[in-house]
Amino acid sequence: MRIALDAMGGDHAPGPIVTGAVQALQADPDLKLILVGDQEQVEACLAGHPDAPLDRVELVHSAHVIGMQESPVEAMRTKVDNSITRCWQLLAEGRAAGIVGAGHTGAMVAGGLRLKRFLPKVRRPAIATVMPTLKGPCIILDVGANIAPKPQHLVQYGVMGSIYAKHILGREQPTIGLMNVGEEAGKGHELAKTTHGLFNSSPLKERFIGNIEGRDIHRGAVDVVVTDGFTGNVVLKVCEGMFEFIMKMVGQSVFGVLHHEKALAMSAVQELVAKYDYSAFGGAPLLGIDGVCIICHGSSKERAIQNAIGVASQHLRSNLNQRIVQELEAMPSLGEDE
Amino acid sequence: MRIALDAMGGDHAPGPIVTGAVQALQADPDLKLILVGDQEQVEACLAGHPDAPLDRVELVHSAHVIGMQESPVEAMRTKVDNSITRCWQLLAEGRAAGIVGAGHTGAMVAGGLRLKRFLPKVRRPAIATVMPTLKGPCIILDVGANIAPKPQHLVQYGVMGSIYAKHILGREQPTIGLMNVGEEAGKGHELAKTTHGLFNSSPLKERFIGNIEGRDIHRGAVDVVVTDGFTGNVVLKVCEGMFEFIMKMVGQSVFGVLHHEKALAMSAVQELVAKYDYSAFGGAPLLGIDGVCIICHGSSKERAIQNAIGVASQHLRSNLNQRIVQELEAMPSLGEDE
Numbered sequence: 001m002r003i004a005l006d007a008m009g010g011d012h013a014p015g016p017i018v019t020g021a022v023q024a025l026q027a028d029p030d031l032k033l034i035l036v037g038d039q040e041q042v043e044a045c046l047a048g049h050p051d052a053p054l055d056r057v058e059l060v061h062s063a064h065v066i067g068m069q070e071s072p073v074e075a076m077r078t079k080v081d082n083s084i085t086r087c088w089q090l091l092a093e094g095r096a097a098g099i100v101g102a103g104h105t106g107a108m109v110a111g112g113l114r115l116k117r118f119l120p121k122v123r124r125p126a127i128a129t130v131m132p133t134l135k136g137p138c139i140i141l142d143v144g145a146n147i148a149p150k151p152q153h154l155v156q157y158g159v160m161g162s163i164y165a166k167h168i169l170g171r172e173q174p175t176i177g178l179m180n181v182g183e184e185a186g187k188g189h190e191l192a193k194t195t196h197g198l199f200n201s202s203p204l205k206e207r208f209i210g211n212i213e214g215r216d217i218h219r220g221a222v223d224v225v226v227t228d229g230f231t232g233n234v235v236l237k238v239c240e241g242m243f244e245f246i247m248k249m250v251g252q253s254v255f256g257v258l259h260h261e262k263a264l265a266m267s268a269v270q271e272l273v274a275k276y277d278y279s280a281f282g283g284a285p286l287l288g289i290d291g292v293c294i295i296c297h298g299s300s301k302e303r304a305i306q307n308a309i310g311v312a313s314q315h316l317r318s319n320l321n322q323r324i325v326q327e328l329e330a331m332p333s334l335g336e337d338e
Numbered sequence: 339m340r341i342a343l344d345a346m347g348g349d350h351a352p353g354p355i356v357t358g359a360v361q362a363l364q365a366d367p368d369l370k371l372i373l374v375g376d377q378e379q380v381e382a383c384l385a386g387h388p389d390a391p392l393d394r395v396e397l398v399h400s401a402h403v404i405g406m407q408e409s410p411v412e413a414m415r416t417k418v419d420n421s422i423t424r425c426w427q428l429l430a431e432g433r434a435a436g437i438v439g440a441g442h443t444g445a446m447v448a449g450g451l452r453l454k455r456f457l458p459k460v461r462r463p464a465i466a467t468v469m470p471t472l473k474g475p476c477i478i479l480d481v482g483a484n485i486a487p488k489p490q491h492l493v494q495y496g497v498m499g500s501i502y503a504k505h506i507l508g509r510e511q512p513t514i515g516l517m518n519v520g521e522e523a524g525k526g527h528e529l530a531k532t533t534h535g536l537f538n539s540s541p542l543k544e545r546f547i548g549n550i551e552g553r554d555i556h557r558g559a560v561d562v563v564v565t566d567g568f569t570g571n572v573v574l575k576v577c578e579g580m581f582e583f584i585m586k587m588v589g590q591s592v593f594g595v596l597h598h599e600k601a602l603a604m605s606a607v608q609e610l611v612a613k614y615d616y617s618a619f620g621g622a623p624l625l626g627i628d629g630v631c632i633i634c635h636g637s638s639k640e641r642a643i644q645n646a647i648g649v650a651s652q653h654l655r656s657n658l659n660q661r662i663v664q665e666l667e668a669m670p671s672l673g674e675d676e
Contacts, residue, residue, distance in 0.1 A: 234569055
């Protein structure tokens with residue numbers, strides 16, 4: 001199993017990215033990695049890991065890096081030899097079965113859309129993210145690949161999300177909920193109303209519990225939260241900011257009143273931050289792509305990169321894509337969307 | 339100043355609602371309240387407060403209550419004599435200058451929309467909610483009055499929100515941000531892109547800092563967050579669920595490791611919960627209405643009701659509506675929206 005890693009992607013690249021790669025290789029003897037990026041810099045990082053299993057590492061040079069603030073379309077046009085495009089090319093050529101990167105999310109998605117390597121029957125790929133809830137992790141999709149989807153796309157997200165929830169999160173009978181402003185069937189804008197109807201007339205009906213509201217996500221009301229990429233992206237980032245905010249408030253108020261056991265409380269809070277840190281999650285898969293693409297948070301360091309590579313391996317080993325294609329092929333037509 | 343209160347609205351009505359009313363009256367000698375609801379029940383609740391200033395309380399009977407799970411349109415049609423419609427009638431007749439209620443949010447809004455008592459120039463009212471941030475409270479609107487607004491409506495939300503931020507939150511020069519999936523000007527769906535352009539060609543340009551992302555809300559990036567009612571409603575409820583979730587996780591992890599100072603930490607966390615409890619905030623104004631309408635969370639108890647009545651009084655005393663009309667009248671046309 002060979003995975004291409006964008007060694008130049010993210011706020012901390014390339015050092016911690018390469019370290020995460022080495023850790024992933026050490027943890028999984030079947031893993032091979034292609035490190036994509038500035039050869040000189042990547043080699044220098046690798047030199048700092050004399051114990052790295054270099055026989056399972058390949059280097060592919062790329063001269064450019066797409067900055068986090070650049071327009072992805074513009075950047076991909078002018079910086080032809082950038083590390084993200086290189087990763088996608090390796091996937092397209094079959095040299096890598098999956099790609100992992102913490103660079104510009106828009107550019108990661110744009111790279112995949114440009115290649116149009118979607119799985120058969122998939123109309124639009126979606127970024128799926130795992131969220132912690134009171135009842136264990138759930139998955140929310142789309143969090144930003146497609147900000148103006150059609151109802152048919154959202155139903156396909158339900159298929160892809162429930163396969164992910166079953167085979168990656170281990171939910172035997174995953175339930176699906178549609179993000180909306182109220183639970184009743186008639187609630188929401190046109191997209192929500194039509195999607196609600198489509199779910200109920202599709203084979204997903206049994207798994208579809210209907211509309212859910214924002215507060216239901218963290219209560220663990222469903223295993224798969226389906227939403228458009230605009231709402232999903234806002235939700236994901238609101239959670240990130242909210243987590244940051246509350247942990248600061250907790251720090252100020254709780255640590256402020258403690259004396260002898262302050263250190264104990266601080267380490268408990270630090271553990272919690274490490275556990276739920278929205279920026280350290282193992283990366284979000286771009287589902288619907290023919291291949292595996294895991295998009296990491298820009299602030300990813302060693303642990304997040306190692307986790308993301310692990311998610312990519314698991315994705316490949318679970319034959320997720322084959323299962324998605326099988327389920328979509330078995331579904332009756334949802335009608336035309338364009 | 340006379341305010342009508344839906345004594346039957348919310349999960350805990352009428353007991354704690356009437357208690358909140360009595361507390362508000364005791365705190366503000368200029369306040370007069372009309373308690374709307376089942377006369378017998380409301381009188382029984384009042385009897386429990388022998389110190390209530392009854393000379394400033396009026397009772398208006400209504401036979402029906404709209405349940406929290408009912409369809410508002412259907413319920414308003416069949417339960418003609420419901421407490422929410424009665425409150426709006428009191429406002430329309432000029433017997434009350436404002437209304438406050440913790441009942442069905444959809445019905446509260448529908449009541450206002452049915453009357454069409456919008457301020458001159460206001461195209462659509464918006465529900466505004468105060469959110470805590472690292473830099474003090476900000477205001478986000480719309481959180482659910484209009485789930486499919488036009489760009490012109492969003493620009494008006496910017497006007498109403500910044501007047502609220504200035505005169506209620508005390509921000510001298512309120513800044514406005516547009517909720518989006520990225521900071522760059524070209525980001526987002528059509529609504530976001532067009533709204534961004536409209537803001538920049540309006541007199542609000544100076545206050546408009548551009549797009550903000552979900553994580554910017556709690557960081558306190560702006561004083562006024564403008565968004566459509568669908569996204570805003572989801573965001574508000576996600577925050578509520580997330581707060582609940584994190585505080586439970588904090589409780590489990592921090593309290594679990596403490597021994598002697600556990601009680602200290604618990605009371606600090608309880609204070610924090612009381613301070614940021616999303617269900618206890620002082621009520622969300624429906625801005626753009628000719629009059630004052632404060633919508634409270636369904637789980638509101640004494641304190642939330644008292645706060646909401648306080649917000650209604652402050653709204654009236656600050657002449658917010660007059661200021662909104664003045665600013666909208668001074669604005670050039672934003673173009674037709676329908």
